[in-house]
Every structure is written in structure tokens, then in C-alpha cells.
Amino acid sequence: MKQLVFFEQPLPVTPIMPLEMTCGQNAFWIKRDDLLPFSFGGNKVRKAAEFYKEIKKSGADVVMTYGSNSSNHCRIIANMAAAMELQCHVISPEENREILYNTRMVSQFGASIETCPVNEVAQTIENRKAAFVKEGKKPYFITGGGHGNPGTHSYVRAYDEICAQEAQMGVHFDYIFHASGTGATQAGLVCGQLLREDGARRIVGISIAREKERGREVVRESIESYLGADYEKYYRDDALIFEDAYRCGGYGAYDQQILNVVYRLMCKEGIPVDTTYVGKAFWGMLQYLQEQAVSGRKILFLHTGGTPLFFDKLNIIKNDK
Numbered sequence: 629m630k631q632l633v634f635f636e637q638p639l640p641v642t643p644i645m646p647l648e649m650t651c652g653q654n655a656f657w658i659k660r661d662d663l664l665p666f667s668f669g670g671n672k673v674r675k676a677a678e679f680y681k682e683i684k685k686s687g688a689d690v691v692m693t694y695g696s697n698s699s700n701h702c703r704i705i706a707n708m709a710a711a712m713e714l715q716c717h718v719i720s721p722e723e724n725r726e727i728l729y730n731t732r733m734v735s736q737f738g739a740s741i742e743t744c745p746v747n748e749v750a751q752t753i754e755n756r757k758a759a760f761v762k763e764g765k766k767p768y769f770i771t772g773g774g775h776g777n778p779g780t781h782s783y784v785r786a787y788d789e790i791c792a793q794e795a796q797m798g799v800h801f802d803y804i805f806h807a808s809g810t811g812a813t814q815a816g817l818v819c820g821q822l823l824r825e826d827g828a829r830r831i832v833g834i835s836i837a838r839e840k841e842r843g844r845e846v847v848r849e850s851i852e853s854y855l856g857a858d859y860e861k862y863y864r865d866d867a868l869i870f871e872d873a874y875r876c877g878g879y880g881a882y883d884q885q886i887l888n889v890v891y892r893l894m895c896k897e898g899i900p901v902d903t904t905y906v907g908k909a910f911w912g913m914l915q916y917l918q919e920q921a922v923s924g925r926k927i928l929f930l931h932t933g934g935t936p937l938f939f940d941k942l943n944i945i946k947n948d949k
């Protein structure tokens with residue numbers, strides 16, 4: 629296994645920039661985790677930096693993970709494995725096989741993709757792990773989306789980074805909004821807040837797929853797993869805000885309103901966002917602020933990446949007004 633200079637160093641601090649737009653007399657800033665300088669960036673790079681250490685410690689010779697054809701996580705893990713000169717094997721649901729930029733890159737980085745029906749994923753992963761072991765290999769499996777304590781930890785650190793940037797900028801954000809999927813990003817941010825006993829803001833995860841009950845429970849479980857013995861001491865239920873009203877029909881679905889937001893961010897702010905995660909969450913945030921009549925606040929939106937997905941939709945991104 630080859631060591632990577634980039635992942636041997638602390639990740640660079642990502643910029644927080646003000647947005648031109650206003651809405652309900654709120655002022656907006658955006659934290660550009662999409663600009664993390666590895667494999668088109670995004671929250672999966674922060675997570676990958678933690679998994680890099682775990683893979684190195686484990687002495688594995690094959691990296692396995694799970695994700696769909698649109699998975700940013702799979703792209704980044706396949707890229708990291710290629711750079712580390714490690715074999716990479718991706719299990720992917722067969723239900724949606726449209727070839728997107730992320731799908732193509734996973735293949736180009738040399739990863740093998742094994743498809744199976746979505747309800748056989750767990751079994752397929754176990755079978756493949758066993759088959760690698762039987763061949764005398766040492767697989768390291770990363771849960772889909774980089775879920776798990778290393779992934780959570782990466783966003784505890786990102787929360788600390790935000791607090792340091794606030795001190796430097798002389799601002800305090802009343803809200804942090806972001807797209808919430810498997811929940812590790814949200815779990816990390818909330819743990820960061822809980823551990824600092826820093827209650828004076830709301831972190832709002834906008835669900836891009838899951839319904840409230842399950843989505844919220846998965847984030848809570850991640851928080852419990854990460855805090856361990858400190859869970860009872862630090863956990864507060866009101867710190868976990870998971871909003872499922874802006875899913876627009878579920879994972880990957882979008883409508884003209886979301887396309888309008890994507891167009892506006894690109895055209896008026898110079899910021900590419902995709903329709904599956906970041907554009908949807910940004911639109912959800914605007915709806916939420918309106919519905920809750922939030923006004924005169926300082927709001928930070930976390931750009932979690934997904935730039936290749938922006939290009940998948942480039943042909944249809946336009947404003948209908």
C-alpha cells in the first residue's frame with residue numbers, strides 16, 4: 629500500500645464565503661467543502677481522510693464499499709484506493725444502472741463494480757468478503773456513504789473548524805443547514821456542538837431521501853455510537869433537527885423549483901450544486917426559513933459537494949422564469 633502525501637497531512641480549511649442572495653432579511657454564508665482538493669471534493673473527502681488512517685492501520689489489500697451509480701462516496705474511495713495502489717471493489721444496487729460521471733470514474737479508477745438487487749446487498753457484501761478472505765486477501769469494508777464513527781469524527785472536526793472560522797470572522801451563525809443522507813455528516817456536526825455545550829444555534833439536516841422517523845433515528849444512533857460512555861452526559865434530543873418535508877418525492881427526485889435554485893446559485897453566485905443533494909437541501913432551507921418565518925438571522929449553508937452530479941444535469945439546468 630502506498631502512502632498519500634495529501635492524506636498524511638491535515639485537510640486544508642475550506643472557505644466560508646458570503647452569498648449575494650438574501651431571503652427574509654437573513655444573511656447567508658456558504659462553507660465550500662465541495663472545494664476540498666481531492667477527487668472533486670465534498671463531504672466524502674473529509675470522511676475518506678479518516679478511513680485512510682483506518683485502512684493503513686488495518687494492513688488491508690482490498691478496499692470494499694457500497695453505493696449507487698450516483699455515489700460521490702464510491703468515486704472518492706475508488707480514487708483513493710487507486711492512488712494507494714490498492715484493489716477496490718464496489719457493490720452497487722442493480723435497480724438504477726444509468727451511467728453517470730461518478731459511475732464512469734469509479735470504473736476508470738480501476739474498481740470492480742458488482743451489482744445485485746437492493747434487498748440482497750447485505751448478503752452480497754458478506755459473500756464477497758468471505759470470497760476475498762478465502763483467496764487469502766485482507767478486505768477492509770467501508771459502509772455506504774462512509775457511515776460509521778470515522779465518518780462522524782470527520783464532521784466533529786469540521787464543526788470545530790467552523791467555530792474557529794467564526795472567531796476569526798467575528799460572526800456567529802444562528803443556523804447551519806446541510807443535506808442529510810446517511811446521517812454521518814449531521815451526527816458529526818451535532819456531536820461537535822454537544823461536546824462544546826454550544827447550544828446557541830440550530831443545526832438543521834434537510835433530508836434528501838429518508839423519512840423523519842428512520843432518518844432521525846439513524847442520526848441519533850450514530851451520535852450514541854460516537855459519544856459512547858459520554859452519550860448520557862451530552863445528548864439533547866432538541867439538538868437533532870432532521871427535516872423530511874423537502875424530499876420532493878425521494879432520493880434523486882427533483883422538480884423545476886429545485887432546478888431554479890440550482891440555476892440561481894450557478895448564475896448569480898458562481899457556485900455549482902447538484903439536484904440530488906446540495907441543490908435540494910438549499911431549496912429545502914429556503915422553504916424552511918419561509919415556513920418558520922425566520923428573519924434577520926445569520927445562516928451558514930454547508931456545501932457538501934457532488935460536483936460531478938452537477939455536470940450530469942447541465943443540459944437541463946435553466947430558470948423557467
Ligand SMILES: *Cc1c(COP(=O)(O)O)cnc(C)c1O
Pocket residue numbers: 670671672700701773807808809810811812813814905906932933934
Ligand atoms: C453523501 C452526501 C451527502 C449526505 O451526507 P451524509 O453524511 O450521508 O448524510 C450530502 N451531500 C453530498 C453531495 C453527498 O455526496
